[in-house]
Amino acid sequence: SPYRSTGRTIEFGPRDIRAVQASFDKVSGNHDLKFGTEFRSYQEGLISYTRAFGTFVFDSTYTRGPLDNSPAAPIGQSLAALLLGLPSDGYVERPASFAEMSTIWSFYVQDSWKVTRRLSMNVGLRYEIEGPLTERFNRTVRGFDFAAALPIESAVAKNYAASPTPEVPVDRFRVRGGLTFAGVGGLPRTLYNPDKDNVMPRIGFAYNLTPGTVIRGGLGLSYGTLGARRGDVIQTGFSRQTQLVPTLDNGLSFIASLANPFPNGVQEPLGASLGPMTDVGKSVSFFYQEPEAPRATKWQLSIQRELPSRIVLEAAYVGNRAANLSVSRNHNATPLQYLSTSPVRDQPRIDYLSANMPNPFYPLLPGTDLAGAVTPRGRLLAPYPQFTGVSAERSSGRSSYRSLQARLEKRFAQGFTVQASYTWSRWKDAVGYLNAADPEPSWAVSTEDSPQRFTASGIYELPLGRGRSWLSGAPRVANVLISGWQVNIVLVLQSYAALNWGNVIFTGRVDDIPLPRSQRTVQRWFNVDAGFERDSRKQLSYNVRTFPFRLSNVRGDELNNWDLSLIKRTKLTEKIGLEFRGEFINVFNHVTFAAPSTDPASMAFGTVTSESSFPRQVQLGIKLVF
Secondary structure, eight states, X not given: OOEEESOOOOEEOOEEEEEEEEEEEEEETTEEEEEEEEEEEEEEEEEEOTXXXXXXXXOSTTTOXXXXXXXXXXXXXXXXXXXHTOOSEEEEEEOOOEEEEEEEEEEEEEEEEEOSSSEEEEEEEEEEEEOOOEETTOOSEEEEEEEEEOTTHXXXXXXXXXXXXXXXXXXXXXXXXXXXXXXXXXXXXXXXXOOOOEEEEEEXXXXXXXXXXXXXEEEEEEEOOOSTTTOOXXXXXXXXXXXXXXXXXXXXSOSOOSSSSOTTOOOOOOTTTTGGGTTTTSEEEEOOSSOOOOEEEEEEEEEEEEETTTEEEEEEEEEXXXXXXXXXXXXXXXXXXXXXXXXXXXHHHHHHHHSEEEOTTTTTSTTSTTOSSEEEHHHHTXXXXXXXXXXXXXXXXXXXXXXXXXXXXXXXXXXXXXXXXEEEEEEEEEOSOSSTTOSSOOOEEOTTOOSEEEEEEEEEEOOBSTTSSBSXXXXXXXXXXXXXXXXXXXXXXXXXXXXXXXXXXXXXXXXXXXXXXXXXXXXXXXOTTXXXXXXXXXXXXXXXXXXXXXXXXXXXXXXXXXXXXXXXXXXXXSSOEEEEEEEEETTTOOOOBOOOBOOTTSTTBTOOOOBOSOOOEEXXXXXXXX
C-alpha cells in the first residue's frame, strides 16, 4: 500500500474567559432586592501547523515496469519510490490561524418578596447585549453580497448566450454575488450586527396551600449565545495548498522530488485579496448580518404534597417553547418550480435537469468544481450558478416541548430511601428544511422526543450486625463480614426516538407502518409492505419532497436498563476504614437495539443490524479511607 509521512496535525488552541462583575443586595421589609452587572469576554485562538511540513504519497506509479501500464508487484515498489525520493502525489499547506473574541454585558435586578406568611414571589429582569464576533487580524469572512458584480460576468454571459437553457433567458442569466470580509471595503471588523433586544423577564411563586402542601409556578424568558461560545470564524481564503507535481511527461523526467518537492515555491494564502471572487466555483459559507440569539420561554406549575412516613409526592406541568434556533440554510438550491411534483419517480424531469450543458464558466475557473467543459442543467438554474453552494446559519428554527411529570420520594429513614419519577411528554421542532429551497424549516417530531420515561432509584443499608435489626448479637469476626453492606439500584425505562426517514415514496396509510409489539422482530421491525416503493430503479430525485423527516408512531427499541452496586464499608480502626465497591452496569445484560434501516431500496429495509446498548460491565474496586 502507499506510504504517507509528515502529515501530522499540530495545533495550539488557547482559550481565555475574563469576567468583571458587581452585585448588590438590599433587604427592606419583606423584600430582598438583588441587582448588579457583569462583563465577560471570550477569547479563543488557533495556531495550526497541520500539513504545513508537507504530505507525500509513495506508490508504484514510477517504480513499476518495464512498461508504465505493467502490473505492480505485491510488495516493495512503494518502498522503492520512497528510497528513490519519487513521490507520486502530495502537497504542502499554509493553514489558517485565528484569534477571535466576543463580549457580553449583562444587567439584572431581582426581588424576592415575602408577600404573606404563605405566599412568596420572585420577580426578576435581566438584559444582555452580546458584542459581535471579531478576529484580531480580520482573517475571516463577514457576509455575502448578493448583488456583487464579478469580473467574469461578461465572459460567462457570452458563453451562456451560445447555449442557454429555456428556463433562464439570456437577458436574465446573472453572475452576481460573492463573499465579503471583515474590515475590507469599508465594512466594520465585526462579523455581524449585534442583537440588542435580549430582555429576559422572570416570575415565580410558592404558595403554602395547606400544611404539607405547596404549589409552585414560574415563567421565564432566556436567550442563548451568538459569539465565540457558539462557533468560530469562517476563514475561506486564508489557507492554501501547493500541490506537488512530480512530472509533466509521465515520468520520463522529474521536475520535483523528495529533495525538492516544490521547486516553484510554496503558494501563500490570498486572504481577502480576491474580494467577491474568493472561492468562486466552490461552496462557500458566511455569517448572516442580522442574527437573533436563540430564545426559550419556559414555564412550570407544580403541586407538592408531603405524606406520612416521610413520603413526598409531586406533580408538575412543564413547557418550553424555543425560537431563533440555528439552522443551516443553502441559498443556492435549485428553485422548487423546476423540480418534479410527481408522487412517483419522474424520469423525464430527472433526465432533463441532470443533462450536461456546455459550462459557461469554462475555462474561467480552473482548479474548481466548475472547471469542466460541461455542467448539469440544474446547476445553471441555481440563483448563484458561479458557486456550488452558498450557506449560512440562519436563526429560523423553532421547537415546542410539553410534559406532565410526577415524582415520588421516600426520604431516607431506617437505612432506606426510594425515588421514582415519570414523564409523559411531546417534543416537536423545526430545525431542518424538507427541501433545500423551502422558505422555512419543517415541523416534525424531534430527534430528542421520548414520550414516556420512568426512572427509579433506591438505597438500602442492610440491617445486619451489631446495633441493627438482624444478627445484632453476632460475634466480632462475623460482624465484620455481615455489617456495613449497602445496595443501590437504578432503573431507567424510556421510549425510543422516532425513526428518521429519507425522500421515500409511500402510498399507504401511515398508521399501517408500525407493527404490534408481538409481531415486531429484528428482521421486521415495522411493516415494510405498508406502501413503500422498494424498487431502487424507482426512487425519487429532483423532486419536491413531501414525506416528513420522522413519524411519531414509528420508533426504535425502548430503553430498559438496570444498574446495581454493592458497597461494603468496614471500620478497621477509629480513623481508618476500608470500602469495597462492586458496580454492575446493565446488570441483566438487556439489549437495546439500534434503529432499523429506513431505506426502502436497501435489502436491510426494516431490519435491525446492530445494538445501541453496552453489554453488562462489572467494576470492582477497593478504597482505603483515612
